[in-house]
Amino acid sequence: MIPNITRGSSPARLLAYLFGSGRRNEHTQQHLLACARREEMMEALFDEQRRPSESFRRIGAAFDRTWRVRERMGEACPPDMRGKGNPAKTPGKGRIWHCSLSIKAGHGILTDAQWEALARDYLARMGVIDEHGRDVAPWLAVRHGLSRNGNDHIHIMVSLAGYEAWINPWHDRIAAQQSCRMMERERPELRELNTEPLRSTSAWQYRQWRQWAEWKARQDYGDEYDTLDAGARTRLMNQVAYDTMPRQHIARLVEACAADSRSEDEFIRRVRRCGLAIDPRLRKGVSRNEFRSAGQAVGYTVTWRGADGWSERVSGYALGKDMTLKRLRAGWASSLRNDALAAQEWRASMEHRPPALRNGRERRTLTAVDMNHLVDEAFAVAASLRKTDGDPDAYQAALRDGLRVFDRLRRDYLPPHDADMSDRRADMATPGPNGMAVIRPGANGATR
Helix, strand or coil, rough: CCCEEEECCCCHHHHHCCCCCCCCCCCCCCCCECCCCCHHHHCCCEECCCCCCHHHHHHHHCCHHHHHHHHHCCCCCCCCHHCCCCCCCCCCCEEEEEEEEEEEECCCCCCHHHHHHHHHHHHCCCCCCCCCEEEEEEEEEEECCCCCCCCCEEEEEEEECCCCCCCCCCHHHHHHHHHCCCCCCCCHHHHHHCCCCCCCCCCHHHHHHHHHHHHHHHHHCCCHHCCCCCHHHHHHHHHHHHHHHHHHHHHHHHHHHHHHCCCHHHHHHHHHHHCEEEEECCCCCCCCCCCCCCHHHEEEEEEECCCCCCCCEHHHHHHHHHHHHHHHHCCCCCHEEEEEEEEHHHHHCCCCCEEEECCCCHHHHCHHHHHHHHHHHHHHHHHHCCCCCHHHHHHHHHHHHHHHHHHHHHHHHCCCHHHHHHHHHHHHHHEEECCCEECCCCCCCCEE
């Protein structure tokens, strides 16, 4: 987890930010996650959807009750704001402690129940909840959708004016880092995220992200998109891009292909089978006509073309530091045969020809990525058949398209021997008088 700590003096202003649209309209699905157990009155100020039912000023005033008590007792500031940190002696300066906890983009998304348990554990390690599970000071946690960078995260705001005394935030940033590292080792939900095999982070600029998000939102929503105001359009773009960012999609596919491959030629074939185009980046001074050895390839670029017309071209380095060709080759088997096969596969990919090796290891071992692709294709075919609405012509057209899809999958995923046997069985099957398939007898008179 990644903690980020800030301090403030206005709970109402912080609440307005947490439940507002954000600096770039990136906040979506804002709701109260949890709060201190002694703050029953606080929970009453939120509706059934866990959104504020009263003004931020009133909620902030309820959150500030303990500070008013400290102020009347002559302790108007936190301990670290009574000297150099507050030379003007402004009452209540820095009394609101705000921390965001986030999970790195692409490493998973937690449920509300998991986040609430993590928030309480984190506050216990930070001293806001004592060893008996009692709250030392008022606090509440708010959850949004994914951040602008795709991080799953929550916000925690704490009043340093505790129920019995002030909380001293001395070395809070060091304690926050230590608490997060310990939780990553001890909490099962965080250990599971940290052991995910897909760890690379694709590099992209905000300009590229916005260009894709706006185009995709227009494609998905059509004329309805232009009728929305600027804020609604931006929120819609955020929602669309979080799930469909092409570069992240490419990074996951390519990394999975690299992890499942044992050689460079197998990696090239797996990437192409996922529907991506891959081309080598040749060493300086080497032209395509002079390309003869895999060692002349020093990198690669991958091109993805979406069904709705968008195309994305990205280099291996942009997919992540661990995805460069040099780093990938360190984990693959290397031999004269593998190098020769890799050169043939690079040339086949450059010239848009079928793979040079028909019976590679990828045809004999199906991975999780392969099974996911097969299931997605099958469901897509089923969905297209359901959309025909009883139209016989549309049904026949969808059926023909579905058969082409399954024929391509059989050609790409079945070993050549099994695919040839399927072809022979299909050739022997002829429609009978009642529409049923009849198996023709073989050369020796026996049916096969």
